[in-house]
Amino acid sequence: MGLLGGFLGGYLGQLAGASSAPTSSGTPGGSAGTVTGFCDAATVAARVLPAIVTINVVSSAGGGVGTGSIIRDDGYILTNNHVISDAANGATIIVTFSNGQQVPATLIGRSPQADIAVVKVDIGSKLPAVAIGDSDMLAVGQPVVALGAPLGLSSTVTAGIVSALGRDVPVASDDGGAALLAGAIQTDAAINPGNSGGALVDCNGAQIGVNSAIATVPNSAGQAGGGSVGIGFAVPVNLAMSLANQLIDTGKVSYPYFGMQVVAIPQDVAEKFNTEPGLFVEGVTPGGPAEKAGIQAGDIITALDGQSATDVAALTRIKLTKKPGDTVEVSYLRGTEKGTATVTLGEAP
Incomplete structure (x- = not known):
C-alpha cells in the first residue's frame, strides 16, 4: 500500500537555509481527444509551456520551489497554497517564466482548505495564458500531460493517463487544520516534488487539473518515500477556478x-x-x-x-x-x- 507523499510543491531546498517539506495526513473540459493512446506531448508542450512558471518562495528561514500556471493574460497565476504559504508570513515570491525572465509576485489570496492559491505579476504587457478545460468531462483512461518544475527543473513535461476520478485525498494544511483535494484526478503522469501547482492538461493543451500531491511507497523506516510511483493527484480545474475567481475578486473564499x-x-x-x-x-x-x-x-x-x-x-x-x-x-x-x-x-x- 502506498502512503500519500504529501504536498509536492514543497521541494523545499536550501535556498537560504534549511526547511522541511509539509507532509500529508494520510498514506495519502474541453477535454477533447481519444480516451486511449497518448497525447502528442511535443505539440502540447509547445502550446502550454509559455504559460507555465516556476515559483520560488524565499525567506530568511529557507525557501521552496513549486509551479504555477498563468490563468489570465494580466498576470494572475494559479498554484497550490502549500507552494506559497510562507509568503503569508512575509516570504518573497519570485516567478520565473519559461524564457528565464524573473519577476517578483504578489500573493492575492489562498484557500488552505483546498490547497489552492493565486499570485500575480505585473510586467506591463500581456502574458500567455493557459486555456481552461472542463474537468467534469474527463474520462478514465484519457491521455493527459503534466507540466511543471520537479526538483526545481523548470519546463519539465511528462505524459500519462487519467487513472481514476473523484478521489478525496486528505492532506495536511499549513494552518494546522486539514486540507482536502476534493474529487481529485488521479494520474500516472510522473509528478514529483516541485510539480505542485503546475498544470495537468488534455491533448488540446487545456488545463484540467492542478497537480498537488502524490502517493509514495514507505521506506524501510516506515516513512513516506519520495518520488513518483505513478500515483499523482490533481485538483479538478473546475473547482480550482471557482476558488481562484473568488480569490481574484475578493481576496478570500466564501465557504x-x-x-x-x-x-x-x-x-x-x-x-x-x-x-x-x-x-x-x-x-x-x-x-x-x-x-x-x-x-x-x-x-x-x-x-x-x-x-x-x-x-x-x-x-x-x-x-x-x-x-x-x-x-x-x-x-x-x-x-x-x-x-x-x-x-x-x-x-x-
Whole structure:
C-alpha cells in the first residue's frame, strides 16, 4: 500500500537555509481527444509551456520551489497554497517564466482548505495564458500531460493517463487544520516534488487539473518515500477556478456551512453498537442551517447528496464544492428510523 507523499510543491531546498517539506495526513473540459493512446506531448508542450512558471518562495528561514500556471493574460497565476504559504508570513515570491525572465509576485489570496492559491505579476504587457478545460468531462483512461518544475527543473513535461476520478485525498494544511483535494484526478503522469501547482492538461493543451500531491511507497523506516510511483493527484480545474475567481475578486473564499458538529463512526464501532457507519451529530448550531432543516443532535448522517458519508472529509468536500445558498440532501438515522432532510447551506462567518 502506498502512503500519500504529501504536498509536492514543497521541494523545499536550501535556498537560504534549511526547511522541511509539509507532509500529508494520510498514506495519502474541453477535454477533447481519444480516451486511449497518448497525447502528442511535443505539440502540447509547445502550446502550454509559455504559460507555465516556476515559483520560488524565499525567506530568511529557507525557501521552496513549486509551479504555477498563468490563468489570465494580466498576470494572475494559479498554484497550490502549500507552494506559497510562507509568503503569508512575509516570504518573497519570485516567478520565473519559461524564457528565464524573473519577476517578483504578489500573493492575492489562498484557500488552505483546498490547497489552492493565486499570485500575480505585473510586467506591463500581456502574458500567455493557459486555456481552461472542463474537468467534469474527463474520462478514465484519457491521455493527459503534466507540466511543471520537479526538483526545481523548470519546463519539465511528462505524459500519462487519467487513472481514476473523484478521489478525496486528505492532506495536511499549513494552518494546522486539514486540507482536502476534493474529487481529485488521479494520474500516472510522473509528478514529483516541485510539480505542485503546475498544470495537468488534455491533448488540446487545456488545463484540467492542478497537480498537488502524490502517493509514495514507505521506506524501510516506515516513512513516506519520495518520488513518483505513478500515483499523482490533481485538483479538478473546475473547482480550482471557482476558488481562484473568488480569490481574484475578493481576496478570500466564501465557504458554506451546515452549522453542526460531527464525528465519524467507523465500521467496527458501528457493528459494536448495532448501528450504521456514518457521521454522528454531536451538536447543532441554534438557528443554523442544519437545525432549520430538522437535523438533531444524536442523529447519524449516512449520506450527503446521495454519496455515503463515512468520514468528515464528506463534509469538507461539500464545503469546497458548494456555495452558500445551495441545498444538500441529507440522509440520516435517528434511533431506528431513517429520514431525509434538505439543508440550505449558510455562509460561514
